[in-house]
Amino acid sequence: MSGNNTQRRSIRKGSLRIEALVVPPLSNNVYILYEDGSDDALIVDVAQGASSLFQRARELELRPFMILNTHGHTDHTAEDGALRSMTSAKIAIHELDAYRLALDDEASEGLGIKKEPIEADIQLTNGQQIRFGKESILKVIHTPGHTEGSISIYAEKEGQLFSGDTLFQGGYGRVDGFGSDPNAMKLSLKKLLELPGPTDVYPGHGGFTTIQNEMWLKEITD
Ligand SMILES: [Zn+2]
Ligand SMILES: [Zn+2]
Numbered sequence: 001m002s003g004n005n006t007q008r009r010s011i012r013k014g015s016l017r018i019e020a021l022v023v024p025p026l027s028n029n030v031y032i033l034y035e036d037g038s039d040d041a042l043i044v045d046v047a048q049g050a051s052s053l054f055q056r057a058r059e060l061e062l063r064p065f066m067i068l069n070t071h072g073h074t075d076h077t078a079e080d081g082a083l084r085s086m087t088s089a090k091i092a093i094h095e096l097d098a099y100r101l102a103l104d105d106e107a108s109e110g111l112g113i114k115k116e117p118i119e120a121d122i123q124l125t126n127g128q129q130i131r132f133g134k135e136s137i138l139k140v141i142h143t144p145g146h147t148e149g150s151i152s153i154y155a156e157k158e159g160q161l162f163s164g165d166t167l168f169q170g171g172y173g174r175v176d177g178f179g180s181d182p183n184a185m186k187l188s189l190k191k192l193l194e195l196p197g198p199t200d201v202y203p204g205h206g207g208f209t210t211i212q213n214e215m216w217l218k219e220i221t222d
Pocket of ligand 1: 071073146165173
């Protein structure tokens with residue numbers, strides 16, 4: 001535990017380092033990814049954690065160069081603009097969710113906020129690779145269902161997956177919202193089930209898991 005009710009965990013997998021933070025008010029999981037020996041850092045979702053992420057990146061002497069959004073819901077993106085101003089990191093989101101950065105949604109209402117409309121700097125597509133440090137590669141896997149442009153972010157070599165609101169420990173994201181599609185969710189979960197069983201899964205909310213711990217995936221995708 002550190003200040004401001006932000007909880008924090010540090011994870012190392014090969015040369016990949018993961019700082020996992022849980023930020024108030026909705027306990028969103030946000031992540032700083034970096035490589036040993038490099039100051040390049042990627043942020044996976046900002047939520048309302050811009051100042052916590054900025055402070056932690058500074059403590060670790062990291063330079064965030066990209067904000068990777070798992071999807072466009074406001075509870076995950078509310079402070080993207082703020083963190084971009086603090087760091088000049090580029091905002092990246094799947095091309096089908098980019099429009100959401102300019103809109104308030106159900107989550108904004110729940111949070112009681114009106115967000116500052118922002119524009120994406122980078123629009124992502126399925127299979128795109130993001131390289132950082134000397135040897136780290138993240139792969140964009142388009143996993144629609146919760147929203148049209150939901151993605152999972154996969155560090156293949158290290159077996160680490162950032163699943164946003166697609167796959168949770170013991171469940172999956174809601175498919176009854178604007179732009180949701182239950183059938184697309186089923187296909188997306190099927191796609192994730194094809195990843196190696198020991199793959200560590202870091203969702204947008206709740207506890208961490210692995211693909212093989214989520215046995216229910218087999219039944220739902222049959
Ligand atoms: Zn969501
Ligand atoms: Zn969410």
